[in-house]
Amino acid sequence: MNNVIIVAGGKGLRMGADQPKQFMAIGGKPILMHTIEAFYSFDKSIRIVVALAKDYRDHWSNLCKAYGFTIYHEVVDGGETRFHSVKNALELVGDGWVAVHDAVRPFSSKDLLNRCFSLAKEHKAVIPVLDVTDSLREMTDEIDSKIVDRSKFKLVQTPQVFDVNLLKNAYNAEFSNLFTDDASVVESLGYKIHLTEGEKTNIKITTPFDLQLAKVILTE
Numbered sequence: 001m002n003n004v005i006i007v008a009g010g011k012g013l014r015m016g017a018d019q020p021k022q023f024m025a026i027g028g029k030p031i032l033m034h035t036i037e038a039f040y041s042f043d044k045s046i047r048i049v050v051a052l053a054k055d056y057r058d059h060w061s062n063l064c065k066a067y068g069f070t071i072y073h074e075v076v077d078g079g080e081t082r083f084h085s086v087k088n089a090l091e092l093v094g095d096g097w098v099a100v101h102d103a104v105r106p107f108s109s110k111d112l113l114n115r116c117f118s119l120a121k122e123h124k125a126v127i128p129v130l131d132v133t134d135s136l137r138e139m140t141d142e143i144d145s146k147i148v149d150r151s152k153f154k155l156v157q158t159p160q161v162f163d164v165n166l167l168k169n170a171y172n173a174e175f176s177n178l179f180t181d182d183a184s185v186v187e188s189l190g191y192k193i194h195l196t197e198g199e200k201t202n203i204k205i206t207t208p209f210d211l212q213l214a215k216v217i218l219t220e
Contacts, residue, residue, distance in 0.1 A: 001096035002117060003047040003164065004039045005089040008032055008103035009078025020056060021205055022103040027218045029067050031205060032060070034106035039099070040071050042113040048073035049092050050103070051085035083179050087171045097121065098167055099159035100182045104205040107217055108159060112199050119196055120161040127161075127183045128198030129154035156181060157198040166191065 008022045022032040032050070039046050052060055054077045063069070074092055078085040086100055097120045101108070112128060119126040132153045137145040160182045162170075170186045179185050183193045205214050 001047065001094050002043050002045070003049065003093045003096060003098040004159065005086055005093065005098060005100045006032070006035055006039075006048065006050045006073075006103050007078070007082055007085050007089075007100065009051050009053045009082070009085045019059075020053070021211075023056070023059065023063060024205075024211065026106070026205075026211065026214050029069070030063055031106050031214075032103050033063075033067065033069050035101065035103055035108075036069075036071050036073055038106060038108050039101070039113065042110050047092075047094060049089045050075050051078045051089045052076070053078045081175065082181075083171075083175050083185065086182060090168050090171055093164055093168075096164055097161055098164045099161045100167075101159040102204055105158055105202055106205070106214070107199075107201050107203065109199060109202075112202065113159065115196055116159055116161040119194060120163065123192075123194035124163040124166050125161075125183065125186050125191055126194045126196055127181075128157045128159070128202070129195050130157065130198045130200065131155075154195065155198075156183070157202050157204075162186060 023030045036048060039048060050073050052075050057075060076088045076092060079088055097117055099116065116126050116128060132150040132155060136148045136150050136153060138148045139145045166186060170189050173185065173188055187193055201217050203210060203213060205211055
């Protein structure tokens, strides 16, 4: 069985808006609805769990009614961090494979989702990545820096897809500030992460510029 945890616990402070960014509208409806639709379009039997800040559960319910949004999904309380939100959501996840996805990445294609889930059946832990095209510098202290080999780095996206039992086992760990995504939690067990090619259009909408870019992607 396929499952997805959509992490929507953020408050969107970088957007400078009066509501979290996952509730902002593009293409006539909130970003989070687009994200849910992407997974439902990929697999209509997928179990969808949304981790949402407790203070916004009523707001989301009202949005679903206002927009006539009827795709079935379950909602759990988001935690203090992404780690705690995912940990809460895992309690509702059944056997099989589970994707963990940013609520504000609404443009994951069927091809990307199919590839990530298919590879997870073989490798158990799969994440999409992009090549770094800009030059990178490493800060050696507060002032000085040095060039680094960009070919040794990748930009990480979601969905990150895992064998359910593997991810649940990984989330038995104590929280660490080193856990910046779900792959880092699994990697702490000593498990190897398999990389697959991501998509440039699979953007994470976190700033006003991203919001404008999202509108361009939708029109095309």
